[in-house]
Amino acid sequence: MKKVIFKNSNGDLIFTISVNFKEKTVSKAEVEKDRIEISKIYYPDIEAPSYTSLERLIAHYCDKDGCDLETLISHIEENGFYTPYRPNLRIYVERG
Amino acid sequence: MKRLALTKEGTLTYCVAKDENIGKGRCNHIAHKRDEESVEEFVIRAEKDLNNSIRVLDLKNLIDVDGLNTIPNATLGDDGVIRLNEGKSFGSPKMVGNQFKGDLIIDNKGFTFKKFVKLDRLNPLINGHWRHGMDYSNSSITEDICSRFIESISNTGIKSVLYNFSIFDLGNGIETGTISDNYMEENVSEELAIAPNSEREDMKNFRVTFDEYYDNVATENDYNKILESMIDFFGRYRVKPDIAKKFIIQQAGLDLILGNEDRKKNPSNFIFLIPSSIKEDVIPLNMDYGRCLQIFWTETSESRIEDMPDSEDVINEIAMEEAKNFSGGGLFGGNNLKESVDFLIDNGFEPFNLDKEKFLASFNNLEEKISKHGLKFKNYIKLKKKFIEEILDNKEIKRMLKGGY
Numbered sequence: 001m002k003k004v005i006f007k008n009s010n011g012d013l014i015f016t017i018s019v020n021f022k023e024k025t026v027s028k029a030e031v032e033k034d035r036i037e038i039s040k041i042y043y044p045d046i047e048a049p050s051y052t053s054l055e056r057l058i059a060h061y062c063d064k065d066g067c068d069l070e071t072l073i074s075h076i077e078e079n080g081f082y083t084p085y086r087p088n089l090r091i092y093v094e095r096g
Numbered sequence: 097m098k099r100l101a102l103t104k105e106g107t108l109t110y111c112v113a114k115d116e117n118i119g120k121g122r123c124n125h126i127a128h129k130r131d132e133e134s135v136e137e138f139v140i141r142a143e144k145d146l147n148n149s150i151r152v153l154d155l156k157n158l159i160d161v162d163g164l165n166t167i168p169n170a171t172l173g174d175d176g177v178i179r180l181n182e183g184k185s186f187g188s189p190k191m192v193g194n195q196f197k198g199d200l201i202i203d204n205k206g207f208t209f210k211k212f213v214k215l216d217r218l219n220p221l222i223n224g225h226w227r228h229g230m231d232y233s234n235s236s237i238t239e240d241i242c243s244r245f246i247e248s249i250s251n252t253g254i255k256s257v258l259y260n261f262s263i264f265d266l267g268n269g270i271e272t273g274t275i276s277d278n279y280m281e282e283n284v285s286e287e288l289a290i291a292p293n294s295e296r297e298d299m300k301n302f303r304v305t306f307d308e309y310y311d312n313v314a315t316e317n318d319y320n321k322i323l324e325s326m327i328d329f330f331g332r333y334r335v336k337p338d339i340a341k342k343f344i345i346q347q348a349g350l351d352l353i354l355g356n357e358d359r360k361k362n363p364s365n366f367i368f369l370i371p372s373s374i375k376e377d378v379i380p381l382n383m384d385y386g387r388c389l390q391i392f393w394t395e396t397s398e399s400r401i402e403d404m405p406d407s408e409d410v411i412n413e414i415a416m417e418e419a420k421n422f423s424g425g426g427l428f429g430g431n432n433l434k435e436s437v438d439f440l441i442d443n444g445f446e447p448f449n450l451d452k453e454k455f456l457a458s459f460n461n462l463e464e465k466i467s468k469h470g471l472k473f474k475n476y477i478k479l480k481k482k483f484i485e486e487i488l489d490n491k492e493i494k495r496m497l498k499g500g501y
Contacts, residue, residue, distance in 0.1 A: 008372055009151065038372040041285050044301045063188065064161055075161050082158050082166045084188040084199045087278055088285055 002073055003094040004054075006042055009087075015039045017049055018096075021070045024051045042089055061085055100135060101125035102142035126207055152210045156201055170266070172204040176468060178213075178275075179265045186213070186266040189221045192292055192364050195235070195273075195386075196220065202275075214239075215264065215273035230393050230476050235386030236261050236274045237462070237473055241480055242354050242385035244458035249448045251498075253346045255369075256382040261462055263469055270469065285370050286381070289333060290363035303332035309363040319428050319439045326427070333368050334378045343380040344427065345445050350382065351426025352436055353448075353493055354484075358387035359426045388425065389483055391418050393476050401475045411479050419486030424493075433492045441495065449498040452488065456481070 002021070006014045014035045018027040026049050031039050039046045045053040055069035061083040062072055077093035101111035103124055113123040127145045129138040158166040168184035178200070180186055187198040196215045201208060216236050218226060226232040240261035247258055259274035290309045291302035312325035323344060330340035351359050359365055369379040391414070401407045423429060429436050459481050466473050487493055 012372065014372065034374050035372060037374055038285055038370065040301050041287055041370060044299075060190070062160060063190065067161060071161065080158050082155055084167070085190065086285065087199070 001096065002077070003096055004073060005092040005094065006039070007090045007092060008038075009090055011090075014042065015046065017054065019051070019054070019069065019073065021073075026051050026054055042086060058091075061089075100129040100138055102127040102146060106146050108139070108142065148210075149208060152201060152208050155210065156208070167199045167201050167210065169201045169203065170264075172202055176465060177263050177265050177270065178202055180267055187215075187220075189219055191219075192288065194219060194222060194226075199278075200275075210278060211275040212278055213262075213264070213273055213275055214259070215266070215271060217268065217271055217273070228394060230395070230398075230473065231387070231390045234272060234473060234476075236272050237477060238388055238390075238480070239274050239385050240462055241459070241477075241484070242388050244462075245354065245450075245455055245484070246350065246382075248451045248455035248458070250451070251446060251449045252350065252382075253446055254343050254382050255379055256350075257384075259385070261465060263465065263471075272471065285372070287333070287368050287370050288364055289329060289366040289368055289380075292364040304329045304363075306363060313427070314361050314363070317431075319436075322427055323443065329366075330368075330380065333370070334374075335368065335380060336377065339377065340380070341444070343382075345440055345443050347380075347382050348426045348428050349440055349445050349448065349496055351388075352424035352429040352433075352440065353487060353496060354385060354388035354425065355390060355422060355429070355487070356385065356388045356425035357390055357430075358384065360430075389480050389487075391415070391479055391483055393479060395472060398472050398475055407475065408478075411475055412482050415479055415482035416486055418483055419490065422487055422490065433490070437492045437495050445496065447496055447498045450488075456485070 001018060003016055003018050005016050008014060013032050015029045015031040017029045020026070029039070029043070029046050029049050031046065036046070043049070043054070043057055045057075051069065055072075058069065058072045058076075059065050059067045064072065073093055076091055081091040083089060097114075098110040098112045100108060102108055103126070109125070111123055111125050111128055117123060126149060127138075127142045129135070133141070155167055156169065160166050164185055168186050169181045170178050170184075171181060172178050186200065187196050189196070191197040196217045196219045198213055199210060200213045201210050214236070216234050218224070231238065236259070239259040243258040243260065246252060246256050257276050259276045262273060262275045264271050264273055288299070288302070290304045291299065291306045309329070313322050316322050316325070323341070326344050327337050327340045330344070331337060335343075350356075365384045367381045367383055369381055371378070401410060404410055423431055423433050424436050428439050459477065463474065463477055466477065488497070
């Protein structure tokens, strides 16, 4: 289980979503107050998140279509995240 | 002369370098106080520059799953060419549009900048060729000219992206394109306003469909109906009606003068800056001027005119002829110029305060870059210069300029 945390480049929290790689499931997103609009921009399926849509989204951001979510998240955890498609978005990963 | 300046380490000291020596030799400053700035204004700007610089350094070593730099590094050489550093790969093919684009971290003698690069090369995902003519294959020149035009107006009333013509070597030999600053400020996301008919993951959230835009704007000829629809579309993204109208009219003013052929028919050329907090205003952004000031000109035209003894006269004649038929561009252009100007003025257009001398002088810089690298656009640039001079001399266009010129 890992927590995927979406922040802006100032470090302000936007939303958090937990991912269970074994069961290939995701939790409901915890969206910060007043941040639903920007959350929808960063993750259009925020209101009905799924493992598949999160995998597709992050693979798209990383220009790695078809890459599995676990590989992408592990890479982000170790190396950090930046995408030219959303230059102000940062993704952080925490265990738990 | 000494002026307040910011060092790389973040301290403010006085710089005694002459203007021409700024950033060279013993000057280790990354920002200098401008004459028109107060000390307070400079300190605010300097802090912002320093923060940006730190952020760029943070991003510099990020790698992707394949071990490549996420944002490739390049170096600006003494010859003015931006060269990709060894072992790097440039470009983000999924960026919307025909041109190949991407971010680049550029080192310039110890200073590091992150820039958005738009090459004149086609996006590799597009199979095909540019349509014939330099207006298609070398739109970077037009974008530079239009950016300098916008920069020479003190009161456009709207936020605009400014592009600079640049020469690159990104692993494909010498090529041309533009660089621009990242136009997104902190806490802001940039969003295309109208669906570009795409099924992409991050583009599912459009509040205006391609068909709606096509029916109500792209194919509509009634200016009032177009304005009404656009204000409605902007409103769906929380842009207040008065801000929307002001933006649409002022942008249309620029597009009319610059003959922009890529606004009305292209829904992907409307962009908003959306703040992360719902309490802050959404800001429309003016961008993309590659299809302005269109005159058909090819490499063959360029080389033929070189051999003509009276090339200057021929260029002037072509430009004057084109300007005679000029009917403007943008949402409210392309038909009767007088009616377009009347419509804009009736809807609150604020005439532009243009520093014409500054604008025309900016062509020297462009010509210098071209000639330094032996690029064959010299006459094309002269043609564009004469063309816009003629447009600015048009009696209807003069109504849009303060003082009328």
